[in-house]
Amino acid sequence: MSNVIERQRHIIDFTLSSLLRRKGKNSALLAVYTLIIFILASVLFFSHALRSEAGLVLRDTPEIIVQRTMTGRYQPIPLAYAGKIGDIRGVISVRPRLWGYYYDANFLANYTLVVPGENPPEPGTIDIGSGISKLREAYPGDTIGFTGFDGKPRDYVIRKVVSDESQLVSADLILISEADYRSLSGIPANQAIDLVLKVRNPKEYTTIAEKIRRLLPDTRPIIRNEILRTYDAVFSWRSGLVIVIFSAAALAFVIFAWDKATGLSAEERKEIGILKAIGWETSDILQMKFWEGLAVSLTAFLLGVILAYCHVFFASSFIFAPVLKGWSTLYPQFKLAPIINFGHVAAIFFLTVVPYTITTIIPSWRAATIDPDAVMR
Amino acid sequence: MILHPSILALFISSLLISLMVLYSTAYGIQILRRWDIASGSELQLGLERRTYLVSTIVAYFLAFQLVSLFMFIYTADSICHLFVGAMCAVGTLTVNQFGYPTLVLKIITFLLAGLWLILNHADNQGFDYPLIRTKYRLLVVMAPIILAETTLQGIYFLGLRPDIITSCCGSLFSPASRGIATEVINAPPLPMLTVFYLSTSVTFASGLWFYLRGRGGALFAALSVVQFVVALTAVISVISLYVYQMPSHHCPFCILQCEYYYVGYPIYIAILTAATTGMGAGWLSHYRGIASLREALPGLQRNLTLTALVSLALMAAISAAYTLLTSFTLR
Amino acid sequence: MITAHDITKTFNAGKPNEFSAVRGVSLTIDFHRATVLKGPSGSGKTTLLSIVGCMARPTAGRIFLGNREITSLPERFLTEIRRRTFGFIFQQFNLIRGLTVLENVMAPAYPTGEKFPVLRKRAQEYLDLFDLGSKAASKIEWLSGGEAQRVAIARALINNPSIIIADEPTAHLDSKLSHEFMAIMRRLKADGKTIVLASHDPIVYDSDLADSVIEMRDGQLTSTGSLP
Numbered sequence: 001m002s003n004v005i006e007r008q009r010h011i012i013d014f015t016l017s018s019l020l021r022r023k024g025k026n027s028a029l030l031a032v033y034t035l036i037i038f039i040l041a042s043v044l045f046f047s048h049a050l051r052s053e054a055g056l057v058l059r060d061t062p063e064i065i066v067q068r069t070m071t072g073r074y075q076p077i078p079l080a081y082a083g084k085i086g087d088i089r090g091v092i093s094v095r096p097r098l099w100g101y102y103y104d105a106n107f108l109a110n111y112t113l114v115v116p117g118e119n120p121p122e123p124g125t126i127d128i129g130s131g132i133s134k135l136r137e138a139y140p141g142d143t144i145g146f147t148g149f150d151g152k153p154r155d156y157v158i159r160k161v162v163s164d165e166s167q168l169v170s171a172d173l174i175l176i177s178e179a180d181y182r183s184l185s186g187i188p189a190n191q192a193i194d195l196v197l198k199v200r201n202p203k204e205y206t207t208i209a210e211k212i213r214r215l216l217p218d219t220r221p222i223i224r225n226e227i228l229r230t231y232d233a234v235f236s237w238r239s240g241l242v243i244v245i246f247s248a249a250a251l252a253f254v255i256f257a258w259d260k261a262t263g264l265s266a267e268e269r270k271e272i273g274i275l276k277a278i279g280w281e282t283s284d285i286l287q288m289k290f291w292e293g294l295a296v297s298l299t300a301f302l303l304g305v306i307l308a309y310c311h312v313f314f315a316s317s318f319i320f321a322p323v324l325k326g327w328s329t330l331y332p333q334f335k336l337a338p339i340i341n342f343g344h345v346a347a348i349f350f351l352t353v354v355p356y357t358i359t360t361i362i363p364s365w366r367a368a369t370i371d372p373d374a375v376m377r
Numbered sequence: 378m379i380l381h382p383s384i385l386a387l388f389i390s391s392l393l394i395s396l397m398v399l400y401s402t403a404y405g406i407q408i409l410r411r412w413d414i415a416s417g418s419e420l421q422l423g424l425e426r427r428t429y430l431v432s433t434i435v436a437y438f439l440a441f442q443l444v445s446l447f448m449f450i451y452t453a454d455s456i457c458h459l460f461v462g463a464m465c466a467v468g469t470l471t472v473n474q475f476g477y478p479t480l481v482l483k484i485i486t487f488l489l490a491g492l493w494l495i496l497n498h499a500d501n502q503g504f505d506y507p508l509i510r511t512k513y514r515l516l517v518v519m520a521p522i523i524l525a526e527t528t529l530q531g532i533y534f535l536g537l538r539p540d541i542i543t544s545c546c547g548s549l550f551s552p553a554s555r556g557i558a559t560e561v562i563n564a565p566p567l568p569m570l571t572v573f574y575l576s577t578s579v580t581f582a583s584g585l586w587f588y589l590r591g592r593g594g595a596l597f598a599a600l601s602v603v604q605f606v607v608a609l610t611a612v613i614s615v616i617s618l619y620v621y622q623m624p625s626h627h628c629p630f631c632i633l634q635c636e637y638y639y640v641g642y643p644i645y646i647a648i649l650t651a652a653t654t655g656m657g658a659g660w661l662s663h664y665r666g667i668a669s670l671r672e673a674l675p676g677l678q679r680n681l682t683l684t685a686l687v688s689l690a691l692m693a694a695i696s697a698a699y700t701l702l703t704s705f706t707l708r
Numbered sequence: 709m710i711t712a713h714d715i716t717k718t719f720n721a722g723k724p725n726e727f728s729a730v731r732g733v734s735l736t737i738d739f740h741r742a743t744v745l746k747g748p749s750g751s752g753k754t755t756l757l758s759i760v761g762c763m764a765r766p767t768a769g770r771i772f773l774g775n776r777e778i779t780s781l782p783e784r785f786l787t788e789i790r791r792r793t794f795g796f797i798f799q800q801f802n803l804i805r806g807l808t809v810l811e812n813v814m815a816p817a818y819p820t821g822e823k824f825p826v827l828r829k830r831a832q833e834y835l836d837l838f839d840l841g842s843k844a845a846s847k848i849e850w851l852s853g854g855e856a857q858r859v860a861i862a863r864a865l866i867n868n869p870s871i872i873i874a875d876e877p878t879a880h881l882d883s884k885l886s887h888e889f890m891a892i893m894r895r896l897k898a899d900g901k902t903i904v905l906a907s908h909d910p911i912v913y914d915s916d917l918a919d920s921v922i923e924m925r926d927g928q929l930t931s932t933g934s935l936p
Contacts, residue, residue: 240380
């Protein structure tokens with residue numbers, strides 16, 4: 001048994017020294033391999049971190065949201081509906097929500113208008129998010145102007161800038177009083193944008209949603225879990241799409257690896273021939289090739305994953321954040337919390353190291369079955 | 378299909394490795410037809426060289442299949458929240474009818490690959506490749522099963538569609554009444570526990586006898602197969618209950634999670650190892666008569682048996698630790 | 709002794725460039741003696757040597773090492789026998805570039821799984837034996853022709869083989885070094901080793917070391933004579 005271990009040690013020794021002897025060729029391969037892993041890992045880490053962050057935020061969404069639709073289009077919901085829904089058994093509370101978007105044509109930015117449930121600003125004053133503050137260079141005490149639904153301008157004094165705790169949510173936020181909101185948006189006093197419900201028993205979500213629909217056929221109840229699932233699916237879909245595109249790069253890499261592996265230089269060929277002539281078996285050479293592949297793969301994998309981690313979590317994914325995030329002039333500068341999903345690490349392994357290893361099986365075997373006879377001549 | 382990274386990873390890598398196995402089977406057939414150890418012709422030399430390729434591929438396949446088995450379960454677990462009613466991997470696997478068959482085939486192909494490698498190792502000890510035909514016949518049997526597994530896995534993944542909001546209707550059109558299983562079929566717990574300990578002891582005794590006396594290999598192999606089935610059933614029906622400390626949680630997959638200290642991994646690996654090495658050791662007894670193997674075979678069988686015994690002991694120890702040492706009891 | 713019966717080695721069988729390097733050769737090589745294969749290049753000496761030395765399998769015929777038939781042995785067994793029994797010295801030395809002298813000498817023993825310190829010590833001893841002790845850590849690219857040859861001989865001896873095979877050993881050496889080489893061979897034979905040399909150099913086949921000279925031409929033997 002110790003004999004077997006010692007033999008492996010000798011072979012590993014020889015393999016490592018042989019890798020170092022051919023630094024040029026091996027570094028090119030290592031560089032490309034690491035790059036591939038780096039890109040894939042960066043994408044997966046980034047989207048997973050975003051998803052986790054979104055998940056955390058979404059955890060606080062209302063359990064059930066009731067919207068009103070007309071011919072499939074989203075409409076304001078009459079406040080009278082709230083009363084009817086409140087009467088359904090199991091519903092603890094119904095709260096109408098007033099919110100919307102405001103497009104600032106001068107700055108080409110979209111803001112989110114919200115009338116908060118607690119501590120709303122006084123009429124005539126608003127709270128703004130840090131993104132808006134920076135964009136319009138407006139600070140507490142300044143006056144800022146918006147154009148209402150009727151085209152007339154309205155001015156508001158900034159009470160405070162919303163704190164940065166969750167930048168994802170608050171950067172483009174405008175908190176406004178109900179009266180000012182209705183005046184700015186034109187929503188009449190007997191309507192709201194949607195209703196949010198608190199339910200006593202989570203197992204009842206579906207039942208209550210059914211009841212609401214039966215009671216008020218032009219409404220659309222949305223359950224929180226569904227939102228979470230949909231977001232998740234979209235995130236997965238997006239990162240999956242990237243992976244599909246990535247496969248093109250992976251394919252190129254695999255072809256490159258194949259080329260490197262089959263293109264044994266005359267010197268390498270001779271070396272293997274000599275080894276076989278002096279007493280190494282085919283299986284010894286196969287072992288050598290195995291350790292070689294392992295050394296290269298492990299190095300590339302560790303390097304690629306570590307670099308990706310640093311790239312995403314310390315350098316804010318500067319390389320491709322613009323592509324993945326979308327477009328806007330207003331973006332939160334958020335630092336993602338470093339969460340790694342082990343499943344993703346395994347997926348990276350399966351998508352890179354496995355194809356590489358499989359590609360090198362046949363070239364390694366060809367190398368290992370070189371006829372020592374040829375070296376005698 | 379859900380474009381989840383792990384799913385794509387499993388899909389693509391399974392496909393690649395199955396193609397490799399197929400490729401090597403083509404050579405396997407050629408070997409079966411033209412092999413002639415006594416000939417020194419170039420064809421024969423070429424075939425001998427090919428055997429190295431085939432055994433390398435199968436070895437990689439085995440390693441891959443072990444990891445892919447656990448990865449499959451892990452992935453199923455991590456996407457369970459996309460399906461209404463699915464609580465863990467059990468739910469995900471029942472979303473369509475290809476989930477469990479894929480899992481079963483993964484296990485079977487792993488065992489077959491393990492057996493093949495054991496046969497291969499034995500064959501290499503004989504100077505006239507005595508088991509070559511048996512080996513390659515086994516490969517020809519294995520190849521369609523491996524392809525079937527990859528295909529089923531692919532169909533399973535392609536058929537997965539998350540229950541997400543559709544544009545107009547929201548929640549009410551989620552197929553909540555899909556009939557997703559939350560539990561796996563199980564046997565009555567306490568009797569099963571007794572059966573498990575009994576079976577483990579009998580198999581262990583048979584293995585020990587075989588190790589010491591060198592006889593009874595076939596019996597040991599048969600018992601190993603029985604023990605495999607018994608152990609898996611026991612994990613589902615009773616041992617998992619002790620791990621979760623809940624009388625009705627029969628999930629075989631949750632023990633692989635971090636809350637339970639990943640104890641599922643040593644348990645399942647021990648079960649798989651015991652089955653493969655026990656079956657292999659016993660099967661090899663069939664070839665005791667071959668001259669070229671006479672010297673090497675007993676040693677190989679003893680090593681395999683020892684591995685099987687250790688795995689059995691490990692499995693028994695872990696089960697005993699949970700059933701006897703925790704305060705939870707089913708009585 | 710090594711016995712070969714009707715050995716044939718054909719390359720590219722069935723193709724238009726089919727070619728038999730060795731045809732119907734039968735010979736005996738006695739242990740503890742020195743045998744020389746004499747013949748011009750292309751006569752099949754190298755092929756015959758590789759068959760005798762367990763490096764290749766004959767297309768037809770049978771070959772015995774002592775009592776054991778090695779004709780149809782699979783490669784792994786053949787290699788094991790070769791490692792234990794034979795030490796090869798190649799025409800071009802074939803030392804591995806990039807490795808040191810010591811590493812080159814130890815290389816044939818790596819697959820045996822021998823403990824590294826033991827192996828190292830033995831390798832060093834052989835180097836000392838051939839006055840190369842001080843060069844153990846040098847890269848082989850810096851050696852002179854004579855030094856390289858002695859490294860090649862030390863490498864051939866590392867596994868303590870009982871048979872030494874050398875293919876055209878003096879082809880790249882001047883007369884002085886050739887005679888030195890023969891002197892080393894004499895020493896080894898005196899130690900009880902079997903020597904098999906292939907050469908068309910008179911220094912080799914005319915020397916008093918040779919117990920038996922076998923002549924080859926075009927893949928066939930033209931004479932198998934023992935010298936008085």
